[in-house]
Amino acid sequence: MKEFRANDGQVGGPFTDARLLLLTTTGARSGRPHTTVLGYYPDGERVLVVGSAGGGPKHPDWYHNLIADPAVTVETGLFTYPATAVVLRDAERDEVFARLVEADSGWGDYQTRTTRTIPVVALVPQPGPPTGDRGSFADALKLIHTAFRRELTLIRKEVATSGTAGLGAQLRVNCLTVCQGLQYHHTGESGGLFPAVVEQHPELSDEIAVLQSEHDQIAIHLAELEKLVTGPEPDLLPEVDRIVALLNGRLDREEAALLPFL
Incomplete structure (x- = not known):
């Protein structure tokens, strides 16, 4: 956890580039x-x-905690x-x-090792903006852009390692998530940040x-990326590389234009 917090959620070793989070629950007994x-x-x-617990016979402690208190x-x-x-539960879980x-x-391997049904838990954010070490509008913008850049890097890596034939359903969800998130971010800029700066x-x-005009072009690129990963084609990786480069270039230009004034 120290390494995670000291490096903004990134760790080394076998978990390099893994999607990791820290989950804090309230102890059911303590x-x-x-x-x-x-x-x-x-x-x-x-x-x-x-809640795989490595395929062990018991659910992990954190699962028991959130059953007692889901906050x-x-x-x-x-x-x-x-x-x-x-x-x-039931069909949704399956x-x-x-x-x-x-x-x-x-x-699947973990499930074959145990007679219990391995639980899947959705963590649903509560209303309100997330907190972070923002300090200023500039810090907030850089944090958001860092998150998008990380996800784009992971998507590109997953495409490169999966190949078009083995492109998994979860990769498609990941891509749709970052596309939706970036569109939401741009909507907030157009309606709030940009007018305030002007x-x-x-x-x-x-x-x-x-x-602002580039936002319209980015929307087109995001739609292209969504289409690519939902209907993989033989030359998927070069197209993903092209779109990821365009998106990263857009983030770079936005930072160069706005950060000195934020």
Whole structure:
């Protein structure tokens, strides 16, 4: 956990480039906070965690804690936010677990080792902005862009290692998540940040107009990326590389234009 928090959610060794979070629950017996490191999967506005316990006979302690009290705290390394833990049941659990096995066959291996049904839990963020060490509008913008860059890097890596034939369902969800997130971010900029910057710095009106027009182009690129991963084609990787480069270039230009004034 120290390495996780010291490096904004990134760790080395076998978990390099893994999607990790810190989940803090309230002890069912002690009432004290307990924090554990878990792998996770983006799934729309929520994230999914799995109570595999390595295929052991008992559910992990963190699972028992959230059953007693579903109010939890999630740390991604960049942001911290309160969430509600929702245990998936019946057909929904089975459908999601099958999707996770497609993404990583290890989950299926764990299930074969135990007679218990391995739980899948959705962590649903509560209303309100996440907290982080922002300090200023500039820090907030850099944090958000860092999160997008990380996800784009992971998507590209997953495409490169999976190949078009083995492109998993979870990769498609990951991509859709980052696309939706970036669109939401741009909507917030267009409606709030950009007008505020122009009000304080009228000399930036032309630059902001250019950035705003680029939002329309980014929406097109995001739609292309979504289409690529939902209907894989033989030359998927070069196309993903092209779109990821365009998106990263857009983030770079936005930072160069805005950070000095934020």
